[in-house]
Amino acid sequence: MTAHTSLRGRHVLAVLASVAAIAAATATFALSGGSPGRAFPALVPAAAPAGWPHLTLPDGTAVLSYPPSLRPVSGDADSVSAAQVSPKGVFRLYLNATPRQGDEQLRGWAAFRLRLLTADDAASAHELAAAQDVAFRGGTGSCVIDTYVTRIGAHHYQEIACLVQGRTSASVIVAAAPAATWAQASPLLLRAVAAYQIR
């Protein structure tokens, strides 16, 4: 009887230990947030489709092409922006190009961008994918795809932001859309990013 009880006890312990190990492993993975290592979409530099308007940076160092469904919008004096905005003022598509202004570097660009987002206007920001040595028309860049929530309005956006180094200049191109519509918006936005030309 004692031997039977001892055997049954060990069996129960073994089962419980297995369950605990599985649960702990699951919890650890969940708490780590999983891997952000999504595949970065292919960016093949190509001229913008015919009919796409262009905006040249005020310093003349890069050209942003944008779909005809977007319109130029105001921004920093040294940058150019185009957006599709709903009648109620909701940004549906957003493109921006800005000359490098600070300590942006190709190496570590993704971390820099996330830090800048949370230091500037985002309550939170999370990297989804990143890539280096991305070919651009006239240069090479580092890109990050991330999602963030704005401090004002708690708007949830997803973006691709690339620091592009040309022969004589460097600049940043940003393409964003509400996170909820990113899947639909991203092909057009990525097309605009692929058409970005730097000098």
Add this chain to the structure above:
Amino acid sequence: MSLTFIRSAAGAALLAVLAAGCGTAATAQHAATKPAAAAQPRHSAPAHAPVTTPTPPPATTAPAPATKAPASSANPIPQGNGGDQDPDNNGGPSDGDGNI
């Protein structure tokens, strides 16, 4: 191996399972709250939210001792139509500036 020990070990294992389960649930809850923020009405995107700034002390008062900068000083560009008045300072998408 005594029955008491077995019960104690089983209890400890159960606690581990419960603790792990709580961690997973907390993470799931955290993730589930994100879409809620995103689901907020977006029509207020361009709204110029009021910015509350601390009222400066009267000029007649003695100089106040050095105080720590408010937490919001980590944000170099004021939000709520402040600073450069970019869309991203009003709830719009962030531009590519270097925060200069």
